[in-house]
Amino acid sequence: MTAVAQPRTATAVGTAGWLALGAVVAAAIDLGLVQLAIALGADAGFPPFQPAAWLSFTIGGLLLAHLGWRIVRRRARRPGRVLARLVPVLVVASLVPNAILLLAPVIPGTGVVAVLALMAMHLVVAGVAVAVSQRIAPVPHG
Incomplete structure (x- = not known):
């Protein structure tokens, strides 16, 4: 069996920078979704719309998704x-x-x-996590 060379991963500083950028991007989009939902009639007092709640889930979700990406990349024979x-x-x-x-x-x-806004926020975090993780720790497709 021949080992398949993985593309190079970002340095620790590069990883931190990309994750921070991803967190800012995801948080900005999620803030826009919260504001849009409120403008469309959602309750501004809805607990998941409070910044401490959605920011922690946005950042935590991004970090956990990236950790999972790295685990799959390291352990799977065909991570893509x-x-x-x-x-x-x-x-x-x-x-x-x-x-x-x-x-x-x-x-x-x-x-x-x-609830639709919350669902959209999940999609945002997933999309940003995939984009950032692919940039930090590239995985060949397929």
Whole structure:
């Protein structure tokens, strides 16, 4: 069996810089989604719309996604193939609690617009995480 050479990863400083940039980009887009949802009638007091809540989930989600990317990249024989399947499954799984919240609104201020905004925020974090992780630790496609 021949080992397949992985593309080079970013340095620690480069990794931190790309993750910080990703966090800023994702946070800016998520802020826009929160503001749009409120403008469309969502409750501004909806707890997930408070900055401490969505910022922690945005940054935490980005960091956890990147950690998972690095683990798959290091351990999978064909990481591109694994990630091509794993990322969509995890994104859909991340939307399940939001769908449940829509069906059983246990958080004050829950509404369709608010939940759709939360779902869009998950997609933003996933998209930014994939873009940043591919830049930091490239994975060959397929």
